[in-house]
Amino acid sequence: xxxxxxxxxxxxxxxxxxxxxxxxxxxxxxxxxxxxxxxxxxxxxxxxxxxxxxxxxxxxxxxxxxxxxxxxxxxxxxxxxxxxxxxxxxxxxxxxxxxxxxxxxxxxxxxxxxxxxxxxxxxxxxxxxxxxxxxxxxxxxxxxxxxxxxxxxxxxxxxxxxxxxxxxxxxxxxxxxxxxxxxxxxxxxxxxxxxxxxxxxxxxxxxxxxxxxxxxxxxxxxxxxxxxxxxxxxxxxxxxxxxxxxxxxxxxxxxxxxxxxxxxxxxxxxxxxxxxxxxxxxxx
Numbered sequence: 001x002x003x004x005x006x007x008x009x010x011x012x013x014x015x016x017x018x019x020x021x022x023x024x025x026x027x028x029x030x031x032x033x034x035x036x037x038x039x040x041x042x043x044x045x046x047x048x049x050x051x052x053x054x055x056x057x058x059x060x061x062x063x064x065x066x067x068x069x070x071x072x073x074x075x076x077x078x079x080x081x082x083x084x085x086x087x088x089x090x091x092x093x094x095x096x097x098x099x100x101x102x103x104x105x106x107x108x109x110x111x112x113x114x115x116x117x118x119x120x121x122x123x124x125x126x127x128x129x130x131x132x133x134x135x136x137x138x139x140x141x142x143x144x145x146x147x148x149x150x151x152x153x154x155x156x157x158x159x160x161x162x163x164x165x166x167x168x169x170x171x172x173x174x175x176x177x178x179x180x181x182x183x184x185x186x187x188x189x190x191x192x193x194x195x196x197x198x199x200x201x202x203x204x205x206x207x208x209x210x211x212x213x214x215x216x217x218x219x220x221x222x223x224x225x226x227x228x229x230x231x232x233x234x235x236x237x238x239x240x241x242x243x244x245x246x247x248x249x250x251x252x253x254x255x256x257x258x259x260x261x262x263x264x265x266x267x268x269x270x271x272x273x274x275x276x277x278x279x280x281x282x283x284x
Contacts (some may be wrong), residue, residue, distance in 0.1 A: 011177035020165075020205060024179060028066035028248065039065040047141040051075040058241075070145050070246050079242030080148075080277035086282040087262065088240060089135070090150050090199060092143040092205075094171060096136040098280070101256065106134055111173045117252070118181035120203075121161045121226050125189050125196040135263045135280050136180070137253045138168060146246045148276050150255050151283065153190030153197055155236035159228040160218050161185050168204040169250045170271075180254065186210050186218050188244065194261035194283050200254040201245055209248035233260045234268050241277055260284060 030036055037059045043052075051057065055072045061067040075271040081088050097107045105127075106115040119128050139145060163184040166172055173179055184203035188195055201210050203219065211217050214236045215229075238244055268274070 004237075005176055008134055009172050010218055012278060017111050022097075022220070024249065025209060028069065035258045036064055038061070039067045041174045043141070043157065045070065048141050051201070053144070065223040066073050066248050070248060072087075073144055074144070078144075078275060078277045081279045083279070085275055085283045086279045087150050087283055088148075089137065089274045089276055089278050090244075090255055091137055091145075091147050091254070092275050093137040093140055093273070094138040095270055095274060096138045096170075096252065097270055098135040098268055099133070099245060099263060101132045101134055102128060106136075106180075106254075108136075108179060109170075112174065112177060114178040114181045116256075117180065119185075119200060120189075120198060121159050121228075123157065123159060123187060123198070123228075125198065128196050128258045129198065130259075131254045132258045133265065133281065134254060134255055134256045135268075137255075137274060138170070138173075139247060139253070141249070144193055144276065145248070146243050146255055146276075148241050149190075149200070149238045149242050150199075150280065151192055151194065151197065151240045153192040153238060155188060155214060155231045155234070155238070156191050156196070157187075157189045157228055158212065158215065158218075159176060159226060161187060161226050162223045163203075165203055165205045168202060173211050180252065184210075184219060184222070186212065186245070190238075192261075195258040197245065197256070198256040200256075201247065202252040202254065204249075206253040208244065211248070212245040213243055247271075255280075 053073045055074050105114045110116050120126050164182050166176055180202050187200045188199045210219050261280050263284045
């Protein structure tokens, strides 16, 4: 298994990440109905998408494959834990890793750690997350691709960090050092009743676009420098469970809180499935 992982991850270094992602961006936005419908049937079927959860049930209701991929769910398809003390999952997917941040180091996978400051591009809130808590959630192509708030918060800053677009498939997470801090990402810092909260939407190969509800499409175009926007005076206040952004293809979400914000975590192991709104831990 380790040899296979190394071979697969080694190939990643040779691939034209941004070119492939740009092609997928165009592919996902074809509006010619016969092609678009075939894309949805074939890719959706191969990925194992659960159609019964979708708000729109007809192929004709989707303008493009991307429209289908970022589909909204029925109102009763997900339940957000109503307990005011519950920290909830921001997305569907599988737990990649979770637990304590060790000083400035987050666990990427067994034997792999990476820097909190590198991940957040040295955001001023970094020191608040030292020895705090994190959850990393991997979204596969079959998952619901909208990202929601783990608890209520007011947006302070958003940073777009350009970078590579390695696949975030589990074999790459196990083998590529500092993967999440090397890939393109959008970092959002919120102020909450439990201190600052970071939500990081990590780009990946074939992730053709990342959006937020307050700024729209962040990427593409692909930037070449770190860009931070101050949103603290805009009054962007989002409730627990409210949508904050989305991926236009699968990737990874990382949520972080300070050490004094969380009293306990639920007993999730790497690879365990989660749905948006389920409890990840208890707030202090």
